Amino acid sequence: MNDSLSQQNVGFVSSQSGLLLSLSAIFITVYLLCNRGPFSKIPGPFVAKFTNLWEVYHARLGQRYMAVHKAHQRYGPIIRLAPNHISIADFAAIPILHGSGLQSLDKSPYYKAFISGEKASIFSTVDRKEHALKRRFYTGTFAPKTVKLYAPSVLHVLEKLSEKLDKQVIESKGQPVNLMIYLNYFALDALSTLAFGSSLGTLDRESDVLEGGSSEGIIKTIDEREHRGAVVGWSPFLQRWGHYMPDPFFWRGSHDSNELDRIARACIQERLSSGSENIDVLGHLIATQQKQHGDIDIDILVSEAITVLIAGTDATTNAMTAAVFLISTHPNVKEALRRELESALGKFGTPKIEGQISGLPYLNACVLEVLRYHSPTGMGLPRVSQGFEFRGHWFPAGTDVSVPTWTMQHDPIVFGPDPYIFRPERWIEDPSLIKFFMGFSSGARSCIGRNLAILELKMIVAVVFQKYDVEPQLQRLETVDKLMHKPTDESGWFTIKHRSV
Numbered sequence: 296m297n298d299s300l301s302q303q304n305v306g307f308v309s310s311q312s313g314l315l316l317s318l319s320a321i322f323i324t325v326y327l328l329c330n331r332g333p334f335s336k337i338p339g340p341f342v343a344k345f346t347n348l349w350e351v352y353h354a355r356l357g358q359r360y361m362a363v364h365k366a367h368q369r370y371g372p373i374i375r376l377a378p379n380h381i382s383i384a385d386f387a388a389i390p391i392l393h394g395s396g397l398q399s400l401d402k403s404p405y406y407k408a409f410i411s412g413e414k415a416s417i418f419s420t421v422d423r424k425e426h427a428l429k430r431r432f433y434t435g436t437f438a439p440k441t442v443k444l445y446a447p448s449v450l451h452v453l454e455k456l457s458e459k460l461d462k463q464v465i466e467s468k469g470q471p472v473n474l475m476i477y478l479n480y481f482a483l484d485a486l487s488t489l490a491f492g493s494s495l496g497t498l499d500r501e502s503d504v505l506e507g508g509s510s511e512g513i514i515k516t517i518d519e520r521e522h523r524g525a526v527v528g529w530s531p532f533l534q535r536w537g538h539y540m541p542d543p544f545f546w547r548g549s550h551d552s553n554e555l556d557r558i559a560r561a562c563i564q565e566r567l568s569s570g571s572e573n574i575d576v577l578g579h580l581i582a583t584q585q586k587q588h589g590d591i592d593i594d595i596l597v598s599e600a601i602t603v604l605i606a607g608t609d610a611t612t613n614a615m616t617a618a619v620f621l622i623s624t625h626p627n628v629k630e631a632l633r634r635e636l637e638s639a640l641g642k643f644g645t646p647k648i649e650g651q652i653s654g655l656p657y658l659n660a661c662v663l664e665v666l667r668y669h670s671p672t673g674m675g676l677p678r679v680s681q682g683f684e685f686r687g688h689w690f691p692a693g694t695d696v697s698v699p700t701w702t703m704q705h706d707p708i709v710f711g712p713d714p715y716i717f718r719p720e721r722w723i724e725d726p727s728l729i730k731f732f733m734g735f736s737s738g739a740r741s742c743i744g745r746n747l748a749i750l751e752l753k754m755i756v757a758v759v760f761q762k763y764d765v766e767p768q769l770q771r772l773e774t775v776d777k778l779m780h781k782p783t784d785e786s787g788w789f790t791i792k793h794r795s796v
């Protein structure tokens with residue numbers, strides 16, 4: 296009896312000391328993480344000191360940009376978002392992170408989550424040298440004077456969109472219409488016309504279901520791929536093992552990607568055998584490949600054409616939807632815009648050539664303000680430090696660093712006391728604000744499609760507000776943050792009628 300009691304005592308004492316040891320180990324680890332290491336003085340959400348799950352969690356909720364913004368408001372301009380990721384809300388950090396040429400930093404391994412298949416694209420490749428080679432492939436493809444040559448193709452798709460909207464005015468009988476889906480069809484058709492040499496024909500069919508693809512359609516496929524990448528990107532564990540997760544969020548949506556690949560390949564093959572010399576993105580890519588390598592590698596052409604389609608469609612659709620929402624809910628802006636458009640295009644007139652709208656200052660200010668206020672790429676774009684000092688902090692090589700785009704585009708020190716107000720006039724009152732515009736990023740990894748994106752945005756805004764009266768269903772623009780910061784589906788519904796004389 297005494298023996299068993301003393302054995303129990305020994306067991307109790309040893310389990311107590313085990314517990315004590317574990318607690319001490321946890322305490323020491325927490326203490327060391329909080330008080331030692333290069334980032335011990337950098338504040339941030341408490342859990343972010345130990346795990347990248349803080350970022351994964353907010354990305355999965357689709358509100359990461361706002362979580363980062365609130366964290367900056369609470370902890371200051373330099374904060375820790377994960378054990379190895381620091382967010383720097385300071386314009387002075389932009390040239391360090393987003394410099395040109397060899398001054399640029401590698402993209403963070405976050406982007407590996409967007410590699411589909413074997414090869415990384417111009418967007419997803421993280422390595423600077425590999426990227427520089429890919430970027431050379433696009434030399435001149437999206438230069439301002441080249442994009443002007445694409446305008447007739449885009450205007451042709453715009454006419455088709457306008458016909459479909461005319462039909463909707465009659466058929467909807469005043470009930471709300473999903474305008475965002477039509478803008479998405481427009482972006483898909485315009486970009487496939489330019490990049491595949493042949494339109495995906497989504498406006499004609501009023502459907503994004505591809506022949507042989509799943510009934511969910513290509514828009515949902517792109518959206519799911521982006522959201523999945525935007526979540527697993529923050530966690531090397533999920534990048535590797537995510538597709539074994541029971542949650543279908545981590546693996547669905549690959550079927551339509553294969554269909555897109557098949558369609559792009561067929562269009563490109565047809566174009567190559569026809570010998571056509573159309574002036575479009577595909578024509579440029581073929582010519583550059585011949586010049587640089589002397590022959591054609593169809594795998595590269597297919598992969599780049601799909602990259603252009605995916606990179607260009609989603610961001611442009613989001614920006615166009617946000618533009619229609621924001622302008623239609625700001626009557627003063629809408630009236631000022633219509634005055635300018637009418638003086639350039641006549642009453643209810645729509646653009647027939649690009650030159651009619653490219654130089655309109657108020658239209659330009661509206662586009663800049665949409666991209667600032669809504670920020671289609673709201674997140675900080677993560678880069679890998681090569682070792683630099685900033686504001687008294689040392690960021691050793693290998694640290695992930697980013698500048699939070701949405702937060703910076705709402706900085707009251709730069710944009711004045713009303714950064715949360717949609718007010719295009721600010722760009723006309725103070726043209727020097729353009730130095731702080733981050734809509735397309737900057738430096739070596741900035742957007743190659745910005746000239747085309749701006750052209751499409753201006754065309755859509757001109758046609759929608761010259762021809763129609765649109766009214767959103769929601770009172771305010773609701774958004775969700777995936778890879779892109781986008782209007783929710785509900786924000787895309789509008790009633791639409793012709794403008795009365």
Ligand code: HEM
Binds near residue numbers: 733743749
């Ligand atoms: C309003 C529309 C658009 C916005 C706001 C936008 C924004 C951006 C931003 C911020 C980046 C940098 C991404 C990063 O560093 O992670 C980027 C890159 C890129 N964009 Fe766009 N974009 C738009 C439209 C387009 C269009 C129309 C195209 C193609 C025709 C395009 C093609 C690309 C490509 C290929 C990259 C990767 C460039 C590189 O890494 O060298 N984008 N875009």
